[in-house]
Amino acid sequence: MDDDQQVSTTDAAHHSTDRLIRITGRFVGVGYGAYLLLLIPDIARTGNVVPGWWTPTTVAVVFGTGFAFAASTFHPSIGVIRTAGSIAALAFPVMAALWWTAWDGVTFDQGGTFLAAFPGVAALAAATVWHPVPAFVHMTVSVVLVQLSNQAVREPFPRSNIVAEICFAMMFCTVFVAATLAAVRTGRILDATISTTHDDAARAAAATAREVERERLDALIHDEVMSSLLAVARHGRTPSLARQARSALMHLDDLTTGTVLETFSADEALAQLRSAATTVDESIEFTVKDDSLERTEQYPVETVRAIAAALAEALRNSLIHAQASKRSVTARLAPSTVEITVMDDGIGFDRRSVPPHRLGVAVSIEGRMRQLDGGSTDIVSSAAGTIVRLGWKR
Structure with missing residues (x-):
């Protein structure tokens, strides 16, 4: 000073x-x-x-x-x-x-x-x-x-x-x-x-900044690097995976310059969503609908991460409660729109029978999406299975 x-x-x-x-x-x-x-x-x-x-x-x-x-x-x-x-x-x-x-x-x-x-x-x-x-x-x-x-x-x-x-x-x-x-x-x-x-505020801000940087690094390693390596092991080299790998390398380079992301490209957003799904279930069937999306489209980082977190919670609920033999995730990214569909063939559930202290659906899925400007949730469940639709429109 x-x-x-x-x-x-x-x-x-x-x-x-x-x-x-x-x-x-x-x-x-x-x-x-x-x-x-x-x-x-x-x-x-x-x-x-x-x-x-x-x-x-x-x-x-x-x-x-x-x-x-x-x-x-x-x-x-x-x-x-x-x-x-x-x-x-x-x-x-x-x-x-x-x-x-x-x-x-x-x-x-x-x-x-x-x-x-x-x-x-x-x-x-x-x-x-x-x-x-x-x-x-x-x-x-x-x-x-x-x-x-x-x-x-x-x-x-x-x-x-x-x-x-x-x-x-x-x-x-x-x-x-x-x-x-x-x-x-x-x-x-x-x-x-x-x-x-x-x-005290300056010290707290510095500690928060360090924590944010640690979380950013952890998220990058987990969401892009490990996801890319896992996808290579399972599917081999594909054009989509190549784009994901280039995105991971670019973000690793950004760490040295202190760049803070505010938006994800379409490939980066898909990488985040795929990583969230495979973290919960490595064998999940993850399908990208309309893969001809314009690659220059940008999506807010916080929006993508919130949808990814809600997606992960939906899969966790399915794994723990649904007794399903098959699960799948379908992602559709269009200009200013994100649509995610999580499906299983499990036993389903009745929302009225969920105990009040069980907050997974109410808070981690519906509440999280409700906090997004333009976010929406639709959950349909029956004895034939459950469908969770997560949507966002700019």
């Missing part, structure tokens, strides 16, 4: 997490905008408590990085988004800490600092792009800093319990931070599950 493929795979593997980060980042940006509008009076008042540089700088840095984080979510690179989120998260505690260097220690304000109103928004930015432990550490540090600032600037006025203030702010922020962390974690789990599923 080259580098481009690796990058593509990685991007696809983290698609759900990236989308959650982008959505949450935009939500955080909206939160910064809402608090900026609500806190305009408090921001103006705070300018009288600390030197003039801190308030405009804090507004620009804290809210500016928050808006930049939201804007970065439209960037194609998730790395840029994570960097912007980290900067927005760090800007809040940094500016909260700088308040102590800017405060003159003399001027007091009963309202407290405006930063105390929204430490949770910055904590959401941290939770979006960081792991849980650093996100909670960030939230704790931010809450403690702004609550201590409030306590200090209110000193001449009645003060509340600083521990209670910190605990309340922590609990309030924790709800949103925990929800954000859980959402991002869910995205990671989903991505990991998808990645694992894709890997």
Whole structure:
């Protein structure tokens, strides 16, 4: 796998997490905008408590990085988004800490600092792009800093319990931070599950492909090579057998090129049908009706194999149950048509007397042919024998 493929795979593997980060980042940006509008009076008042540089700088840095984080979510690179989120998260505690260097220690304000109103928004930015432990550490540090600032600037006025203030702010922020962390974690789990599923599917597909190749080779050896050798032993060299042998050699050559057959020629289809019949009964009388068929006619592979399987099942039923002395198969291939007739002179059977658990006729013959588009089955049985007609029309 080259580098481009690796990058593509990685991007696809983290698609759900990236989308959650982008959505949450935009939500955080909206939160910064809402608090900026609500806190305009408090921001103006705070300018009288600390030197003039801190308030405009804090507004620009804290809210500016928050808006930049939201804007970065439209960037194609998730790395840029994570960097912007980290900067927005760090800007809040940094500016909260700088308040102590800017405060003159003399001027007091009963309202407290405006930063105390929204430490949770910055904590959401941290939770979006960081792991849980650093996100909670960030939230704790931010809450403690702004609550201590409030306590200090209110000193001449009645003060509340600083521990209670910190605990309340922590609990309030924790709800949103925990929800954000859980959402991002869910995205990671989903991505990991998808990645694992894709890997499992790829392995299963590879195993299926190997199994299909094995079955294809087994079918070729059984249906064409062994069938040709058996026919040589029984009938000697005939034009039909020569065509069958050439077909077997051609298909063996196809194995080296990875060619997958979708259709059979008339000769190949007859070879499949003859092989299915002789596998069940080597002495079967197999007759080809109208051997002057146009040899360029093509038949779907799955259709021929389904008919061959139904033919084999009909012969097996005859061998096991019919007590017949003679069996025969007649095949007729015409343009867009296949007709197979299986006959025996056995004792016959009554369909109504067949136990429900015996599925040979219902499933392996009638059911199989019913699944073919254009397939049909006709079974006639009496004390004089049984006739099974299998048909297909394109």
